[in-house]
Amino acid sequence: MIQYKTIALIITTGILAVLPQFLNPYWVDVLNNIGIYAILGLSLNIIVGHTGLFNLGHASFFAVGAYTAAILNTQYEIPVLWLIPVCGLSAGLFALIVARPIIHLRGDYLCIVTIGVNEIVRIALINNVFGLTGGSNGIFGIDRPNVFGMTLRTPMEFYYLILAFGAVTIFLFRQLEYSRFGRALNYLREDETAAQGSGINTAHYKLAAFVVGAVWAGMVGNIYAAKMTIISPESFTFWESVIIFVIVILGGSGSIPGVILGAVLVVGLPELFRDLANARMLVFGAAMVGMMIFRTQGLLPQRPRKYTLPQGRRNGEGGE
């Protein structure tokens, strides 16, 4: 079983590594967008999928990261990729401040507050808060990222950057999922009272989930800013939060492959339908409605955890 998985992993990595050689820059750039949204989806997955907190304001954390990168890069000329940890920290800090007073809210109430936070961030950016965000013009002239003396320009070069970042994300989030921390989050999602009864500090874990998700969204914001070289408030609207949320729910909340599949569909399908011109968003919407009717749990939902019992017990119980 493990052997199969390793082989599958090696084959997938191999395919992903050589894929851009066979595609034109447009499709590579579509893959880049899918990658960015997949990582955003994975970061939201910690909050929505694992902990069960409805967050419809994820684009605000993404925005904080992107603007941190843009401001520090254009004002102090710090190389943009060095700022990845700073962007993560600023987004995490922002999430901590925002989420601390509201974390005890349940379900839809929390959801409404996060929508509000998203709008506040967007309008603050438009109003050129502290004279730093450039108002509705946004910030332009962000440097291209530099990796080991090579400046990344083409979609293919960004592809490998995003692929590497995505691989690290998947690895770390998988570790998180199977850790004590991940189990605690799932426990919270399934039954908060029982979790509390078992000695889980609910407020602490919920807040931690929020901050971890936000830190990751902030780091993606950095890569997004570096890739676009211009960011403006239009990129961080409520609609963006909805898209990230849809990726998680549609693909299967709590499951890493599910979220990646969700990103492929939500970001990739409108591009596949480009030839339908005006009807493309219509077809896209219809496809989403169809999928939600026939698979409410998401396309690849989280599988139940499996643990092999120790050898001795197993015999005593008479097998599985």
Next chain:
Amino acid sequence: MKKSLFFALALLLACGTSHASEKIRIGLMGPMTGSWASEGAEMNQVLNLLADDLNARDGIPGKTVEIVMADDGGNPRTAALAAQRLATQGIVAVIGTYGSAVTEATQNIFDENRIIQVANGSTAIRLSEKGLPYFFRTCPRDDEQARVAVQSIEDRGVERLAILHDSSTYARGLADEARQLLAGNPDIEIVFFDALTPREQDYTAILTQMRRSSPDLVFFTGYYGEAGLLLRQKRDMNWDVPFMGGDATNNPDLVKTAGVAAASGFYFLSAPLPQDLPGEETKAFLESFSQRYGNPPNSIYAVLAGDGFRVVTEAIARTNSTDADEVSDYLRNELKGFPGLTGEISFNEKGDRVGEVYRLYRVDDEGQFILQP
């Protein structure tokens, strides 16, 4: 056997003749979805009409022009993808797009792929200050509009001016530029400078606030929807201060929203409206547009996109080349006083259109837009 050979030959010949006229592909990048979708749809109509017309009269000898459309969704991220896609489709030039931030997200992609870009509605100043060799635009820049606005404000002998914008890239830029130009004029005091929130229904609060500063004229730099509401609510509160708008208020829907009575007397700046354009060619164009689509074009930006298409095809025909360097060199240095649909077109070394484009319009008592002398 002989028969099949004959068919194969015939097929080959058919293929051969259909390939005899070489295809030149020209991209159109516009907002086909999103909040500016009506602009994009009309850009598409104008370009298809012009392309069919050009092909019918063999405008580029021995070659036919084909339009390749891409939707930018009015959003920088979608636009970057649309630009990447166009860049792989073998286009010589691209016409568009409308929003300035959207255009900015695509400029480098076209530049790196050596594709000529002629923007039709992106008026932000910085777009042409980067020294990109293949970037042009048929619309004027914000500073040009601000200059004409300030000129007409000064001509009216205004002493106390209120400036209102909506924080959008364009409106804010125009408002800032006008304020800067007026800073040097001691006769005009800016008594109010603020933004409203677009897409709301009730603007009486900001109108009351503005009224307290008792301006002689209000200069609103935002879009027609808000302008219409402002005019109606201003009339409802019996305030008879004159209003002036930027070119984004140029839309028949303004009169519909405000009502004829409230809209009459409203001044706005605009590139000349299609019906006020002189020239036989423009008249013929407007006629064939109405014939094909049932109504004349509503948006001047769609007509400006048409002008972008016409200068590009003119340059291709004259240089008999689709090389980006040759075409852009022709547009920059040799194309002078080209009879465009919106007046004479020449470009300066930055790729900006030269010459006065803006005119002052007034809404008359019947809700018609009348060109002011």
